[in-house]
Amino acid sequence: xxxxxxYRAGxYRAGxYRAGLGLIGFLALSMGSFAAVxxxxxxxxxxxxxxxxxKSLFDGKTLKGWKGDPALWSVRDGAITGAxxxxxxxxxxxxxxxxxxxxxLHFKYRWLSxxxxxxxxxxxxxxxxxxxxxxxxxxxxxTDVPPERFGxxxxxxxxxxxxxxxxxxxxxxxxxxxxxxxxxxxxxxxxMVNSRDDILRAVKPQGEWNEVVLIAYDNHMVSxxxxxxxxxxxxxxxxxxxxxQYGIQLHKGPLMRIQYKDIVIxxxxxxxxxxxxxxTSPSPAPAPIKTYKDSTRAALPDVALPE
Amino acid sequence: MMHxxxxxxxxxxxxxxxxxxxxxxxxxxxxxxxxxxxxTSIFDGKTLNGWKGDPKVWSVRDGAITAHxxxxISHNTFLILEKxxxxxxxxxxxxxxxxxxxxxxxxxxxxxxxxxxxxxxxxxxxxxxxxxxxxPSCGEERFGxxxxxxxxxEMVLLGERAVVTRRQAxxxxxxxxxxxxxxxxxxxxxxIKTIKGQGEWNEDVLIVYGNRFVHAINGMVVFDATDNDPLGAKDxxxxxxxxxGPPSTAQFKDIVIRPLTSFPDISHLVSKPGPAPxxxxxxxxxxxxxxxxxxxx
Numbered sequence: 188x189x190x191x192x193x194y195r196a197g198x199y200r201a202g203x204y205r206a207g208l209g210l211i212g213f214l215a216l217s218m219g220s221f222a223a224v225x226x227x228x229x230x231x232x233x234x235x236x237x238x239x240x241x242k243s244l245f246d247g248k249t250l251k252g253w254k255g256d257p258a259l260w261s262v263r264d265g266a267i268t269g270a271x272x273x274x275x276x277x278x279x280x281x282x283x284x285x286x287x288x289x290x291x292l293h294f295k296y297r298w299l300s301x302x303x304x305x306x307x308x309x310x311x312x313x314x315x316x317x318x319x320x321x322x323x324x325x326x327x328x329x330t331d332v333p334p335e336r337f338g339x340x341x342x343x344x345x346x347x348x349x350x351x352x353x354x355x356x357x358x359x360x361x362x363x364x365x366x367x368x369x370x371x372x373x374x375x376x377x378x379m380v381n382s383r384d385d386i387l388r389a390v391k392p393q394g395e396w397n398e399v400v401l402i403a404y405d406n407h408m409v410s411x412x413x414x415x416x417x418x419x420x421x422x423x424x425x426x427x428x429x430x431x432q433y434g435i436q437l438h439k440g441p442l443m444r445i446q447y448k449d450i451v452i453x454x455x456x457x458x459x460x461x462x463x464x465x466x467t468s469p470s471p472a473p474a475p476i477k478t479y480k481d482s483t484r485a486a487l488p489d490v491a492l493p494e
Numbered sequence: 495m496m497h498x499x500x501x502x503x504x505x506x507x508x509x510x511x512x513x514x515x516x517x518x519x520x521x522x523x524x525x526x527x528x529x530x531x532x533x534t535s536i537f538d539g540k541t542l543n544g545w546k547g548d549p550k551v552w553s554v555r556d557g558a559i560t561a562h563x564x565x566x567i568s569h570n571t572f573l574i575l576e577k578x579x580x581x582x583x584x585x586x587x588x589x590x591x592x593x594x595x596x597x598x599x600x601x602x603x604x605x606x607x608x609x610x611x612x613x614x615x616x617x618x619x620x621x622x623x624x625x626x627x628x629x630p631s632c633g634e635e636r637f638g639x640x641x642x643x644x645x646x647x648e649m650v651l652l653g654e655r656a657v658v659t660r661r662q663a664x665x666x667x668x669x670x671x672x673x674x675x676x677x678x679x680x681x682x683x684x685x686i687k688t689i690k691g692q693g694e695w696n697e698d699v700l701i702v703y704g705n706r707f708v709h710a711i712n713g714m715v716v717f718d719a720t721d722n723d724p725l726g727a728k729d730x731x732x733x734x735x736x737x738x739g740p741p742s743t744a745q746f747k748d749i750v751i752r753p754l755t756s757f758p759d760i761s762h763l764v765s766k767p768g769p770a771p772x773x774x775x776x777x778x779x780x781x782x783x784x785x786x787x788x789x790x791x
Contacts (some may be wrong), residue, residue, distance in 0.1 A: 189643050203610030240646055277662050304666075312724020314660050321660055321669060345725055346645070361644055362607035366569040366738045370613065370644030425604020425613045426645050428725055438666055483648045483778055491773035 234265060234449055242292070243453040244283055244433065255281035255318045256465040259437055266297075266446035269305065269437045272444060278343070280320045280434040282313060287456040288430030292401045296327055296447050298393045300404025308343065308434035320434045321345060325401055325435075326412050327445070330390050335382040337390075338399075338417040340408060343436070346482045347427075349370045351408075351420035354386055355472065361424040370482040371425065376472040383469065389413045392395045396448075400465070404455050407428065409465075416465040475480050526557065526748060533585070533750035536575060547573035547610045551736050558745035561597060561736040562582070570643070572600060572612045572733040579751065580729040581703045583758060586749040587695040590621040595742030598641065601702050602661040602730035606644055612733045613644035615726075617700045617709040617716075619744075622689040634682055637689075638709060638716035643735070646671050647778065653682045660723040663779055671723065671778045674772040679715040688712040691712070695747075703757045715765040 234247040247265045260281045261268050269281065287309070294307060311322025321344040328337055335352040342348055351357040357376045364371035384414075390412060391397050400411045406422045406429075435447055440464065523732055526539040536544060539557045552573045553560050559573065574780050584599065596618075603614025618639045624632040640650040650656040656675045663670040689711065699710040705726065709716040 272547075278666050314662070314724055316662060319662060341667060343667045344660055345671065348667060361613050362609050363569055363611060363644060368641065368643045368647060415749065425606055426725075426727065427728070431724070440666070468736065482647065485641075490777055491775065 188257065189297065200408050207435065235295075235452050238293070238453075241291075241395040241453045244285075244450045245448065247448070250281070252284050253281050254284070254478075255279065265434065266448040267450075268299075268446050269435060270299075270444040271437060271442050272381060274442065275439050277316060278319065278436060278438050279317050280308060280436050281351065282318055282320060282467050283433040286430055286432060287452065287454060289404045290402075291453045291455060291459060292403075292433070292451070293398065294447055295398050296445060297391070297396045298329050299325070299444035300442065300447060301393060302329065302441040303445055304332075304436075304438030304440055305443070305445045306341065306343075306436040306438070307399065307401065307447075308430045308436060309430070310338060310431040311343070311434055312428070314344065319344075320432065322428055322431050323350075323403075323408070324436065325399060327399075328388050329393065334387060337383075337387060338410060338412055340418050340420050343411045346370065346480070347424065348480065350374065350422070351418040353417060354383045356380050356419040356469075358421045359424050359427075361426060365484075366479045368485045370426075371479050372482075373477060373479045376476045378472050379470045380419050380467045382470065386415050386417055388413065389415045398449075402455075402459055404458050404463060407458070407461075409461055411465040413447075414466050416467040419461075496767040504668050506597045506783035511574050513604065517784065526588075529750050530585070533583075533752045535748075535750050537747065537749040539747070542573070544576055544606070545573050546576060547571065547733075553712060556745065557602075558747035559734065559749070560743065561734065562743040563736065563741050566696075567736055567738050569608055569611070570738050571597070571610050571736050573603070573736070574600075574610060574612060575732040577755060578731050579702075581681060581754040582732075582751050583699065583701045583754055584732065584751045585697070586746050587697055588619055588744060588746050589695045590692055591745065592621070592741070593623055593692055593739065595619060595744050596620050596735070596739060597627045598643075598735040598737075599698070599700055600643065600733035601700065602727040603643070603733060604727070604730050612731065612735075614642065614730055615649070615707070616641045616643050616646075616735060617707075619698065621692065622663070622686055624686065625627070633762045634686060638711055640707060640709065640717050642718045646723070649673065649721070652716060653678045653680055653685060654770075655679050655718040657720040658723055658726075660725060666781070673776050674776040675776075677770050679718050679765045681768065685711065685716055688714050698765040699763070699785075701754070701756055701758060701760065703754045708760060708763070710760075710763045713762075713764050715760070715763050717767075719757075735775050 219413055239241050245267055250444045253336055256279055259269055306324040306326045308320045310325045311320040313378045314321050324341045324343050326339045326341050337353050338355055340351040350359050355376045356378045357374050360373050362371050397413055402409050505621050529535045537559055548571050551561055551571055551651050553564050583608050588611055598616040598618040600612045600614055600616045603612040604609040620637055624634050626698045635651040637652050639652055642649055649658050654675050655677045656673050659672050662773050701708040707719045
């Protein structure tokens with residue numbers, strides 16, 4: 188908790204500092220690093236071949252099939268590029284049109300800025316606001332975040348929030364908090380599929396591509412980065428959403444640039460075989476293995492919504 | 495929902511006295527009403543076939559599904575219909591044989607941890623006893639409300655025509671659940687006046703189609719809700735609640751259902767619309783600390 192608080196406070200302070208005092212300098216810096224990376228990459232990076240049984244969600248040239256704030260999203264170097272030149276006020280998303288429930292998804296991402304916070308949404312739905320999604324997300328960040336939050340399974344704007352942290356094999360359930368109507372979301376970690384250090388060592392530095400494989404079948408969701416199993420989650424919460432839209436997140440906070448490409452999916456009709464597909468080195472989970480979050484209590488007075 | 499009797503020993507005494515009275519009355523077997531055209535009965539009047547729940551709580555008496563406990567119930571528990579329904583109209587009759595109690599009809603729900611526990615939406619049913627409690631509200635607004643058990647909690651209160659949405663809160667990923675009241679379906683006092691006293695049957699109708707849910711009791715529209723929250727369930731189980739609290743008895747009969755392929759005509763239901771009272775937009779935040787001690791229950 189302390190660590191997360193420091194992380195949040197520190198990052199937001201950093202974002203405000205730059206926005207307030209050094210916006211021009213930071214812009215120049217981030218544009219510079221972007222240009223340097225672009226120069227190394229051949230113009231019009233070729234998309235990888237779509238694996239058999241998969242279909243591509245991104246044509247390598249346009250944002251056809253996707254919608255988002257045009258000031259933030261473009262195609263550069265054959266990749267979907269999310270870039271903030273001024274701070275965004277609230278998390279915003281590039282939203283894919285389709286609806287998918289059970290699938291295997293592959294995508295590649297690279298950071299072109301030292302800071303930032305992104306993520307790949309799935310089983311999500313659109314809310315009010317500037318292209319806003321709620322639902323599940325595989326977190327995508329640079330590696331300097333608190334290690335448990337890198338690559339985690341997160342429920343954006345839901346009451347479950349952090350569902351499975353990096354390296355966890357976990358079961359998520361819902362129960363009554365007080366015997367009555369107030370809900371309690373419980374995470375039970377049964378083991379670590381890999382040590383966090385090992386997973387983070389497999390992650391490529393800024394400017395290089397990483398590959399994520401996400402498999403979601405019914406209540407089972409696993410994610411692997413560069414072949415290393417990153418989480419293995421069983422969502423036994425009956426309130427959990429089982430289908431919805433894909434999307435890419437641009438998180439509020441520091442200015443950032445990130446690219447995504449080779450986004451391919453295969454809808455699944457039966458439970459896939461996961462054993463043996465990804466590198467895993469299981470170890471016992473450290474205590475506490477059960478943690479929980481309560482939703483706000485019932486029968487509280489209504490709070491008027493501020494304008 | 496909080497149980498008034500839990501805080502008030504006088505109420506508890508009254509409940510037990512009422513219970514004794516109710517059970518001393520002759521329990522004549524009652525006939526099932528004819529099933530309306532297009533509907534299917536989901537209770538045979540004799541057995542709990544097709545349902546599952548704690549046998550210590552649920553039984554069939556007087557030709558009615560009966561929720562009864564001789565000792566206090568520590569955790570909400572449910573009689574669960576084994577077949578899920580996404581879009582439907584359900585009609586039933588209910589009565590309380592005790593002065594206090596708390597029940598409700600779950601829909602689009604799923605099974606959570608515990609003793610036959612459902613999480614999901616509910617049209618609330620209580621005995622509607624709102625004697626002067628000396629507070630600005632004695633809980634009338636919670637009678638007949640749309641509630642999400644173990645989830646979004648109070649969604650739409652008594653007499654409200656409202657839209658519920660989810661939006662971003664101040665911090666990045668944290669959500670905020672917002673209820674926007676567009677108007678009223680009926681004055682609360684008009685609805686409460688139609689509720690029958692202890693031991694008498696009330697008619698309950700719940701219509702669930704797409705993102706719109708309408709609850710009516712004794713022909714009066716109790717709420718008219720539109721769920722625009724993308725995380726709102728679109729399918730799931732139906733169930734009847736036996737709420738935690740002191741001993742109480744509720745009965746349900748003539749339970750019929752029809753699947754819906756479009757929103758039905760509800761012009762036969764009474765609605766005297768009025769403007770929304772202020773504030774017409776209220777919110778509930780999901781800003782919860784992670785707690786790392788093991789759960790107590």
